[in-house]
Amino acid sequence: MYALKYVQAKSLKEAGRLLSANPEAKLISGGMTLIPTLKQRLAKPTHLVDIAQLAELRGIAVKGGKLLLGAGTKHHDVATSAVVKKAIPAVAYLAELIGDPQVRNCGTIGGSVANNDPAADYPAAVLGLDATVVTTKRQIAADAFFQGLFTTALEEGEIIVRIELPLPKRAAYAKFHHPASGYAMAGVFIAQTAGGVRVAVTGAGPGVFRWKEAEAALAKSLKPAALEGVKLDAREFNDDIHANREYRANLVRVMAKRALEKLSGKK
Amino acid sequence: MAKVTIKVNGKNHTKTVEDRTLLANFLRDELGLTGTHVGCDTSQCGCCTVHVDGRAVKSCSMLAVQAHGAEVVTIEGLAKKGKLHPIQRAFSECHGLQCGFCTPGMIMATAGLLKDNPNPTEDDIIHGLEGNLCRCTGYINIVKAVKMSAKLMRGKAR
Numbered sequence: 449m450y451a452l453k454y455v456q457a458k459s460l461k462e463a464g465r466l467l468s469a470n471p472e473a474k475l476i477s478g479g480m481t482l483i484p485t486l487k488q489r490l491a492k493p494t495h496l497v498d499i500a501q502l503a504e505l506r507g508i509a510v511k512g513g514k515l516l517l518g519a520g521t522k523h524h525d526v527a528t529s530a531v532v533k534k535a536i537p538a539v540a541y542l543a544e545l546i547g548d549p550q551v552r553n554c555g556t557i558g559g560s561v562a563n564n565d566p567a568a569d570y571p572a573a574v575l576g577l578d579a580t581v582v583t584t585k586r587q588i589a590a591d592a593f594f595q596g597l598f599t600t601a602l603e604e605g606e607i608i609v610r611i612e613l614p615l616p617k618r619a620a621y622a623k624f625h626h627p628a629s630g631y632a633m634a635g636v637f638i639a640q641t642a643g644g645v646r647v648a649v650t651g652a653g654p655g656v657f658r659w660k661e662a663e664a665a666l667a668k669s670l671k672p673a674a675l676e677g678v679k680l681d682a683r684e685f686n687d688d689i690h691a692n693r694e695y696r697a698n699l700v701r702v703m704a705k706r707a708l709e710k711l712s713g714k715k
Numbered sequence: 716m717a718k719v720t721i722k723v724n725g726k727n728h729t730k731t732v733e734d735r736t737l738l739a740n741f742l743r744d745e746l747g748l749t750g751t752h753v754g755c756d757t758s759q760c761g762c763c764t765v766h767v768d769g770r771a772v773k774s775c776s777m778l779a780v781q782a783h784g785a786e787v788v789t790i791e792g793l794a795k796k797g798k799l800h801p802i803q804r805a806f807s808e809c810h811g812l813q814c815g816f817c818t819p820g821m822i823m824a825t826a827g828l829l830k831d832n833p834n835p836t837e838d839d840i841i842h843g844l845e846g847n848l849c850r851c852t853g854y855i856n857i858v859k860a861v862k863m864s865a866k867l868m869r870g871k872a873r
Contacts, residue, residue: 549824550771
């Protein structure tokens with residue numbers, strides 16, 4: 449790791465100030481992506497601004513038909529929260545599948561969403577549930593937030609405060625994980641929301657995306673059979689030593705069907 | 716440089732370290748607690764697992780400064796008065812190791828797992844040790860050791 453200066457922010461305001469005063473500073477919370485990246489010398493920030501301890505970023509609550517998750521909420525806390533399990537069980541289930549126990553004890557939802565790793569789990573839930581990302585500056589709809597490979601709508605110095613997930617009628621997540629890394633080779637989050645059925649796919653492409661052809665098909669029939677033959681554009685899918693495009697495309701369809709089976713209560 | 720105070724195995728230690736110092740290196744190099752192993756450079760192997768404020772974490776993926784003010788328990792903190800912790804006893808009796816390199820991390824991860832789930836199924840154990848790699852055993856005896864640990868500890872949490 450290159451030498452750097454570590455600063456613990458005492459408030460979101462101070463964190464914002466530190467970020468604008470130091471253009472090469474990076475935020476750190478759980479550090480589950482950042483520290484390994486720094487160890488490989490793949491990044492060279494001048495400062496780390498720690499926001500893990502900020503009370504402003506904590507909290508799990510249901511309010512106004514939404515599940516509110518503070519950006520600093522750890523995966524373990526989401527996975528084991530009675531509030532989350534009751535409000536949107538698919539989100540607790542998803543959190544339990546992230547990384548491994550040690551990672552879940554440190555990593556946070558804000559970090560996962562801000563990083564937008566193309567194989568991360570949370571972006572699928574955030575996009576699938578039509579959630580809102582609340583930052584220190586504004587509220588951003590999930591559809592506008594995720595912009596492909598490690599890219600989001602976040603501006604310099606903008607910090608995620610919480611994620612607001614509208615309670616769906618029903619939702620389910622199915623993931624085919626990479627056996628070594630635990631990341632999604634394909635993960636599909638399906639939600640029956642007020643605005644219709646949404647299907648969000650992670651792991652397969654260069655970033656989380658909505659499979660709109662599937663959404664249209666499922667609007668007519670919310671059954672696995674409805675996905676047969678539905679178009680899935682795999683031209684941009686990841687193609688690597690773990691799986692080629694065609695295999696990933698098939699995984700997406702299989703995971704979508706599994707998620708639908710869970711939706712209807714069949715295991 | 717940063718001045719860091721961390722309570723390790725019940726005793727406060729204050730050291731001045733570089734900001735980039737990993738907790739694993741702090742424990743090994745500053746405190747001489749070499750039971751915490753570093754088996755990879757990619758945060759995957761889990762050999763460096765310790766408890767920070769009661770939760771299992773990979774000490775290679777946390778800066779010492781992040782643990783400032785925290786309570787850390789390492790493998791050296793488990794045995795009391797020369798008597799093995801039940802998990803250590805179980806790993807020994809079930810032969811849950813061969814070379815032993817991953818063992819401190821396995822044991823600390825097991826302690827974390829059993830804290831959340833005192834009576835885990837085989838699937839729970841496999842899922843619960845996903846953050847730890849062993850290159851020798853094929854995990855069979857490790858899983859056995861965790862089952863025996865759970866039996867020994869049930870009702871006698873410590």
